[in-house]
Amino acid sequence: MFNFWRTVYSHGWCSLPPFLVNKEDSTLSRLLELKNGTLVLSVLKERKGKISVTFSSQAALSADQKAEVRNLLAQCLRVNEDFSEFYREAVRHPGSRWIPKAGAGRLLRSPTVFEDVVKMICTTNCSWSLTETMVGNLTARLGKNFGAGNFSFPGPESMAGTTEAFLRKNVRTGYRSPYLLEFATAVADGKLDVEGWRSSPLSTDELFEQVKTVKGMGDYAAGNLLKLLGRYDYLGLDSWVRGKYYEFHSHGRKVKDSTIEKRYASLGKWRGLFFWLEMTRYWYDHKFPF
DNA sequence: GCGTCCAGGTCTACC
DNA sequence: GGTAGACCTGGACGC
Numbered sequence: 001m002f003n004f005w006r007t008v009y010s011h012g013w014c015s016l017p018p019f020l021v022n023k024e025d026s027t028l029s030r031l032l033e034l035k036n037g038t039l040v041l042s043v044l045k046e047r048k049g050k051i052s053v054t055f056s057s058q059a060a061l062s063a064d065q066k067a068e069v070r071n072l073l074a075q076c077l078r079v080n081e082d083f084s085e086f087y088r089e090a091v092r093h094p095g096s097r098w099i100p101k102a103g104a105g106r107l108l109r110s111p112t113v114f115e116d117v118v119k120m121i122c123t124t125n126c127s128w129s130l131t132e133t134m135v136g137n138l139t140a141r142l143g144k145n146f147g148a149g150n151f152s153f154p155g156p157e158s159m160a161g162t163t164e165a166f167l168r169k170n171v172r173t174g175y176r177s178p179y180l181l182e183f184a185t186a187v188a189d190g191k192l193d194v195e196g197w198r199s200s201p202l203s204t205d206e207l208f209e210q211v212k213t214v215k216g217m218g219d220y221a222a223g224n225l226l227k228l229l230g231r232y233d234y235l236g237l238d239s240w241v242r243g244k245y246y247e248f249h250s251h252g253r254k255v256k257d258s259t260i261e262k263r264y265a266s267l268g269k270w271r272g273l274f275f276w277l278e279m280t281r282y283w284y285d286h287k288f289p290f
Numbered sequence: 291g292c293g294t295c296c297a298g299g300t301c302t303a304c305c
Numbered sequence: 306g307g308t309a310g311a312c313c314t315g316g317a318c319g320c
Contacts, residue, residue, distance in 0.1 A: 125299040130314060174313035179300090218300045239298060 001087075003103025004046040007077050009289055010107045011280070012128065016119060016135045018143070018153050019108075023288050032072050032111060033152045039144055040069050058146075078106040081230060086270050093267075096274060102284050104277055109228040113194040114187055115153045116228050121176055121183075121216040123238075130172070137171040159184035179216030197229050204231045204269070223272065232272035235261060244279040 008014045008028050014021050018031040029043045041056040055061060055069060074080055087100035099105060110116045122134040142158045143151035159180065167177035186192040192214075200207050204226065211222040223236030235241075237257055245260050246252050264271040283289035 123299090125297085125312085126314065127298070127316075129316085130298090133315090168313090172314070175300090175311090176313085216300070220299060 001083075001100060001103040002077075002079055002106070004044075004051055004077070005287055006102055006104050006284065007106040007108055009283060009287075010104070011276075012123075012131075012290075013108045013110070013119070015290065016132065017139045018151065021288070026287075030073070030076065031146055031150045031152050032069060033144065033155070034065055034068050036065075037144075038065065039146045039152055040065070041146055041150055042069055042073060044073065072111045075111055076109055078109065078230075081106065086273065089267070089270055090274075093274075095278070098281070098284075099277055104284065105273060107227055107273075107276075110153070112153075113197050113225075113229070114156055114184075116225060117183065117194060117211075117214060117217065118153075118159070118180060120221045120225050121179060121214075122173065124176070124216065124218070124221055134171055134173050134176075138173075141170050156184045156187035160188040176216055179214075183214050183216070200229075204233045207231065208234060227272055227276070232270050232274075234272050235264065235275050236272060241276070241279050248279070 008021065013019060014028065020029045021027070022029065025045070027043050027045045029041060032040045032042060034040060038057060038059065038061070040061065043054045043056075045052050045054075053070070053073065055066065057065075061069070083105050086105055090096040090099040110119065118138070119131075119135055122138075123131045126134075138159075139151040139153055142154035142162065145151055162181065164177045164181055167173045167180060171177070173180055183192070187194055197207065197211070200210075202210065207229070208222050208226060211217055211225055212219075217225065219234075220236055220238045223234030226232070226234055227236065237260065242254075242257075242260070246254055249255075249263070260275075264275050267274045280289075
């Protein structure tokens with residue numbers, strides 16, 4: 001089962017550019033950059049359980065380019081991933097039977113792993129509003145301009161071509177700036193193949209350690225990036241989700257991370273997804289939870 | 291309006 | 306392996 005709006009609002013990515021939710025006409029738009037550099041603004045709308053996509057581009061799209069757009073959007077929405085095993089596991093637990101009914105579980109991701117890593121670093125050690133500022137500045141300062149306020153997400157070459165001082169002053173990424181620069185340079189130079197992580201043969205623990213070799217990606221960021229790679233073995237604890245756990249399970253009282261981890265350990269390789277969905281279940285009462 | 295304090299993950303140095 | 310302190314920004318608060 002696939003639920004469009006539950007996927008869009010699976011976490012905060014939908015409110016970071018180049019994603020944009022338009023609540024007035026109930027659409028999700030996303031500016032994409034194709035392999036040959038063509039910019040395509042795609043607007044997705046759900047009608048009677050089916051998703052329609054309209055394209056705008058500076059030149060007419062070939063059939064292959066339209067297929068490329070559809071493939072990128074499918075990657076973002078995870079429509080081709082098989083969640084049947086997860087749903088079978090969910091119905092074994094009374095508290096999780098709502099998950100398959102709601103069509104929950106797919107976590108929105110970016111067209112590229114590069115973008116997901118950059119955004120994840122921009123969520124660390126700051127408020128959500130600062131994350132929005134950093135990502136907004138990245139697109140507006142380094143992305144390609146499609147017009148009408150739409151900018152693409154910058155590629156590794158674009159970011160690698162900047163300086164630490166530029167990132168600090170204009171993007172407001174602060175002490176993360178040298179981390180972002182080092183990461184973008186490694187990807188641009190071909191020394192780090194992050195796009196291969198989505199199909200990596202490594203075990204999840206090995207991949208977790210590899211992700212953490214990127215400076216700025218610690219336990220929280222790597223654990224959550226793995227969820228966007230289709231691996232759910234890590235909880236990805238941060239202050240917000242810890243607070244939710246305390247609220248739901250310990251009357252607001254702090255508990256050790258190890259206590260949280262023990263509670264979900266029996267859920268095996270899906271525990272990170274069960275945990276996240278439980279903490280955000282109340283979002284599912286609203287079409288636009290934030 | 292200005293200064294101070296604090297929250298938020300990760301890194302590094304040190305034990 | 307565990308821990309303290311530094312990193313940077315923006316919001317809250319007091320004056």
